[in-house]
Amino acid sequence: MLKSLIAIRIRALFGASKKTGQGTGRKIGRTIGLAFLFLYLGAAFAFLSVGMAISTAPATIALGVEWLFFAIFNVAAFSLIFIFSIFETKSELFECRDNELLLSMPIRERDIVLSRIFTVLIINYIECAVILLPAIIVFVAVGGSIVALFGGLLVGLVIPPLATALASFVGYAVAALARRFKRKNLITVIFSLIFFVLYFVVYSALMNGLEGLEENIDGAVLGMADTLSPIRIIGEASLLRPLSTLIVCAVAVVISVLSFIVIKNRYFAIITSSHSAARTKYRAQRLAGSSAFIALAKKELRTFFSSAAYIMNGGIGALMQLALSVFILVGAEDFRTVVYMLSPVFDVLPEDLLLAASVAILMLLSLTTSVSASALSMERRALWIIKTAPVRTIDIIHAKLVPHLLLAVPTGLISAILFAIAIRADALSVLLLLLAPTLANTVMALFGLIINIAMPRFDFENEAQIVKQSGAASIVVLGGMLGGIALAALGIYLSVLLGLIGICLFILFFLVLSVVLYFILTGASLKKLERINI
Numbered sequence: 001m002l003k004s005l006i007a008i009r010i011r012a013l014f015g016a017s018k019k020t021g022q023g024t025g026r027k028i029g030r031t032i033g034l035a036f037l038f039l040y041l042g043a044a045f046a047f048l049s050v051g052m053a054i055s056t057a058p059a060t061i062a063l064g065v066e067w068l069f070f071a072i073f074n075v076a077a078f079s080l081i082f083i084f085s086i087f088e089t090k091s092e093l094f095e096c097r098d099n100e101l102l103l104s105m106p107i108r109e110r111d112i113v114l115s116r117i118f119t120v121l122i123i124n125y126i127e128c129a130v131i132l133l134p135a136i137i138v139f140v141a142v143g144g145s146i147v148a149l150f151g152g153l154l155v156g157l158v159i160p161p162l163a164t165a166l167a168s169f170v171g172y173a174v175a176a177l178a179r180r181f182k183r184k185n186l187i188t189v190i191f192s193l194i195f196f197v198l199y200f201v202v203y204s205a206l207m208n209g210l211e212g213l214e215e216n217i218d219g220a221v222l223g224m225a226d227t228l229s230p231i232r233i234i235g236e237a238s239l240l241r242p243l244s245t246l247i248v249c250a251v252a253v254v255i256s257v258l259s260f261i262v263i264k265n266r267y268f269a270i271i272t273s274s275h276s277a278a279r280t281k282y283r284a285q286r287l288a289g290s291s292a293f294i295a296l297a298k299k300e301l302r303t304f305f306s307s308a309a310y311i312m313n314g315g316i317g318a319l320m321q322l323a324l325s326v327f328i329l330v331g332a333e334d335f336r337t338v339v340y341m342l343s344p345v346f347d348v349l350p351e352d353l354l355l356a357a358s359v360a361i362l363m364l365l366s367l368t369t370s371v372s373a374s375a376l377s378m379e380r381r382a383l384w385i386i387k388t389a390p391v392r393t394i395d396i397i398h399a400k401l402v403p404h405l406l407l408a409v410p411t412g413l414i415s416a417i418l419f420a421i422a423i424r425a426d427a428l429s430v431l432l433l434l435l436a437p438t439l440a441n442t443v444m445a446l447f448g449l450i451i452n453i454a455m456p457r458f459d460f461e462n463e464a465q466i467v468k469q470s471g472a473a474s475i476v477v478l479g480g481m482l483g484g485i486a487l488a489a490l491g492i493y494l495s496v497l498l499g500l501i502g503i504c505l506f507i508l509f510f511l512v513l514s515v516v517l518y519f520i521l522t523g524a525s526l527k528k529l530e531r532i533n534i
Helices: 002-014 024-062 066-094 099-103 109-141 147-178 184-215 217-224 230-237 242-272 292-305 308-330 332-346 350-366 377-388 393-423 427-454 471-498 500-531
Strands: none
Touching (some): 024 066, 066 147, 066 230, 109 242, 332 393, 350 393, 350 471, 377 393, 393 500, 427 471, 471 500
C-alpha cells in the first residue's frame, strides 16, 4: 500500500492538468516546456553555487580550513530546503483534500504520513543537489581532497531528511496551534510571519559570523583548530572526519525519527479536529443587493484569505517589499551616501540617480508578487459553477485581479512613501515614486492571470501544488525576477542617458505595457477562458 500511495503522490507532483480536447502533441510540448523551465531554475541556482565556490574554495584550501568551505554550503543548502519546505510539508501532510478519504479506508496512518513526506523529500533532494554538487565539483577541481567528494555526497544525503523532518515538525506545530482558533488561516499566517522574521534574524547572524570568519580566516578561524563548534562539525562531516560525521548522521537520524513519531501519533487528531465557533445570536437585517462583479470579487478575496499557502507564497513579494522599504528608511543616510558615491561613475546628477535607483527597486520588488498566477487554478473543479452562472466572463476576469491588486497596490504605495521620505523627494519625485509600484503591480497582476489562463491546472490536492509547483506560477515568478532585473537595469540606463526625462519614459513604458496586457487579457485570454471545460 505504501508503494501505491507514493506512486499516486509522485503522479500528483509531476502530473499536468487534464484538459478536454488537448492533443497528445500539445501535452508533450507542454511537458517539455515545463521540464526546460525547471531545468533553467536548477541551472540558475547551480551557477550561483559555482560562482560562490570559485571565490571561496582556493582560500580555504590554501589555509587548511576546508571545513569552512563546506560549512558555508551545507548551511546554505539546509536553509534553502528548510524555508521552502515549511508550507510544502504543512500542505502535503495536513491540507490535502483526500486526507479524510484515506483515513476512512483500511490504510495505516504510518503509510499515509510516509507517502506525504516522501513527496516533499524528492523535491528537497533536487534542491540540495543543485547547490552542493557544483560546490563539491569545484572544490575537488581546484585541488581539494578527493575525500571531500564522498563526504560531501554523504552529507548531501543527510541534509534533506533533516531539513524535511524539522520543516514537518514546524508545519505540525503551526497546524496544531491554528486549529485552536476560529480564524485558522489568519493565525497560520501570523505564526508563519513571526517564524520567518525569527528565522531570518538567526540565519543572518549566522551568515554574518561565517563571513566574518572568512574575512579573518588566518586569525579567528585558525584559532579554532582545537574546538568543535556546531559550524565546524557541519563542515568537517563533509571531510569524513569520524566524530563530526557520526554526530551529523546521528542528529539527522534522531530528529527525523522523533519528528515522524510525533506527527504519526497526532496525525489523526489534527486532520479530524473541528473546533466549533462561538454561537452568535441571529439578528434580522436588510439584505442589500450587489453587482455580479462585487459578488465575484468577494468570492475571490475569501478564496485568497482562506489559504495560508496562497497568501504566503503569492504575496510574500509584497511583504518583502514593505520590509525592505522600512530597512531603506532606517538606513536612509547610508543609502544616499552609496548613491552619491556612484553618481560620478555614471556621470549623472546624484538626485536623478537616487530617484532612478528608488524607482528601479520599487518596480523590481513589485514584480515578485504572484497572486494572480494561481487565481484561475484555485477554482479547481468548481469553475463550471461560475461559467454557468448569469455573469459576464469579463467580470470573472476583473474579479480575479482584485486579490492581487488589493494586496500589492497599497503595499507598493506605502513603500513608495517610505522611499520618498528616505531620499527627501520633491513633489514630482513623490508622484513618480507612487506611480512606479502601482503600474508595476498592475503589469504583474495582468501578466500572472494571462499565464494562468493559458496554463491552468485543476487536478491538485492541496494549494501548495498550485502556488509553488504549477507551470503558471513558476513562469510568472521566474519571469518577474528576470524581467524585473532587466527592467531595473533599463531604468537606470535611461536615467543616466536622459536624466529625469528618462525616468518619466521608463514609467511611461510600464503604462503602455499594462494597457497592452489588458487588451490581451480581455481579448485572447477571455476567449481562451470561455473555451475551458472542466
